[in-house]
Amino acid sequence: MGNTFLTIDEVAKKLQVTRQTVSKYIINNELNAIKVNKSYRILEDDFINFILSNSTLERPVRFYLKKSRNCILDYDGKVSEHALLSESASGTLTHTDQQHSGPYNSLFFGDNLEVLKILSKELQGKVDLIYIDPPFATGNDFADIDNQHAYSDKLTHNEFIEFIRQRLILLRDILSDKGSIYLHIDKKIGHYIKIVMDEIFGYDNFINDITRIKCNPKNFARNAYGNYSDMILFYAKKRDNNIWNNIKEDLSERKIEELFPKKHPQHGRYTTHPLHAPGETLSGDTGKEWNGLMPPKGRHWRYSREELTRLESLGLIEWSEKGNPRKIVYAKDHAGVKTQDVWEYKDKGLSYSDYPTQKNIDLLNRIILNSSNPGSIVLDCFAGSGTTLIAAAKLNRHWVGIDNSQHAIDTIKKLFNKEDIKYNLFEHVTETHQGIHLTAAH
Numbered sequence: 001m002g003n004t005f006l007t008i009d010e011v012a013k014k015l016q017v018t019r020q021t022v023s024k025y026i027i028n029n030e031l032n033a034i035k036v037n038k039s040y041r042i043l044e045d046d047f048i049n050f051i052l053s054n055s056t057l058e059r060p061v062r063f064y065l066k067k068s069r070n071c072i073l074d075y076d077g078k079v080s081e082h083a084l085l086s087e088s089a090s091g092t093l094t095h096t097d098q099q100h101s102g103p104y105n106s107l108f109f110g111d112n113l114e115v116l117k118i119l120s121k122e123l124q125g126k127v128d129l130i131y132i133d134p135p136f137a138t139g140n141d142f143a144d145i146d147n148q149h150a151y152s153d154k155l156t157h158n159e160f161i162e163f164i165r166q167r168l169i170l171l172r173d174i175l176s177d178k179g180s181i182y183l184h185i186d187k188k189i190g191h192y193i194k195i196v197m198d199e200i201f202g203y204d205n206f207i208n209d210i211t212r213i214k215c216n217p218k219n220f221a222r223n224a225y226g227n228y229s230d231m232i233l234f235y236a237k238k239r240d241n242n243i244w245n246n247i248k249e250d251l252s253e254r255k256i257e258e259l260f261p262k263k264h265p266q267h268g269r270y271t272t273h274p275l276h277a278p279g280e281t282l283s284g285d286t287g288k289e290w291n292g293l294m295p296p297k298g299r300h301w302r303y304s305r306e307e308l309t310r311l312e313s314l315g316l317i318e319w320s321e322k323g324n325p326r327k328i329v330y331a332k333d334h335a336g337v338k339t340q341d342v343w344e345y346k347d348k349g350l351s352y353s354d355y356p357t358q359k360n361i362d363l364l365n366r367i368i369l370n371s372s373n374p375g376s377i378v379l380d381c382f383a384g385s386g387t388t389l390i391a392a393a394k395l396n397r398h399w400v401g402i403d404n405s406q407h408a409i410d411t412i413k414k415l416f417n418k419e420d421i422k423y424n425l426f427e428h429v430t431e432t433h434q435g436i437h438l439t440a441a442h
């Protein structure tokens, strides 16, 4: 976010109005300003928010937006950041179930905007990882296999975008400086959300747009390509400062067969690599005779003779019929490959899932292992069946979960009990906020 200040004169010039008009905006609390030594200064972000919330302003002003930022979505009902952040939280959190006395590992039943506002002070700058899988603006109701209502996804267009944007603003402030956020969304609305995330987290903090293969290929009757993927937008609070554990991916069966064509009766698939490399060593160890054998002309041993003897003693050298030694490399010792940005984690069918739109826990394991450390706080404020919370708990992370569906909370409790995960449960009730400590009362 820009921290540049503008003077009243500069604002007047940009808006093509008089100084008096700008002063009027400030007095009427339409434009936020800070008093410095008897004169007013306007934060550039506040100026932009002012422009965004005044759709009647003329074209030159809109042009200023384009110059000052890469891209900003402009739509009806967009609330200024200042207005959102200065609104105090409504209601309070009631502790309804206490299963441990440690910090965090708490589940909140309520609207995430209000709960996040209440928690914002306590969590500010502390959360290392956020994964959210909000509704996707489908206009649908979601129910489980027994037709029990789980949640509604009725907000669409600008209302949906603003719903997500307001939550993202609060989430940005609780992320730690080494934190990351992953937002799961579909491809119909996701590109708008990318622009909103650029606005809130900064274009330069974008890391990946991950394509998630969600189901088997579809045989659409429509005049369209089958849609079998959605997207996960991955941003850092501060690019290149984010926790990154670079967890490698196992080779696929097909790749193993291709790269390791031979089979050992006990140790499985393997291949062999030459033990010599181009270039002659005139007087060094790698140019000398080993096991009665000189390296071929114009080549040298890849390893010292001591290492060659060690490899031989470990049974890691295979001799060809012509007496040529090669190093054995087993598939089981392969370090894995760099994970790319297309992931296949299909959803289970409704009859096999605990909750509609429940995500695959392996997807969450990958995200948590890569972008947090043991002891990190992981937060999901659209928790659903608690996939993120369960993965975090099992990987020794602290977690915070929020959902406003009774069915979601009941499902999480059931799954926590099954996995023996201890939690504290709070309910958001609409009374005056008294303050909350995530450390349970002793």
Ligand SMILES: C[S@@+](CC[C@H](N)C(=O)[O-])C[C@H]1O[C@@H](n2cnc3c(N)ncnc32)[C@H](O)[C@@H]1O
Binding pocket: 110, 111, 112, 113, 133, 134, 135, 150, 151, 152, 355, 356, 357, 358, 359, 360, 381, 382, 383, 384, 385, 386, 387, 388, 402, 403, 404, 405, 408
């Ligand atoms: C797509 S589901 C999440 C599924 C979850 N990732 C899982 O694996 O089970 C979205 C969830 O967001 C919740 N939700 C929607 N609006 C909310 C709000 N304003 N506050 C809190 N939760 C909300 C819904 O109740 C629903 O459980």
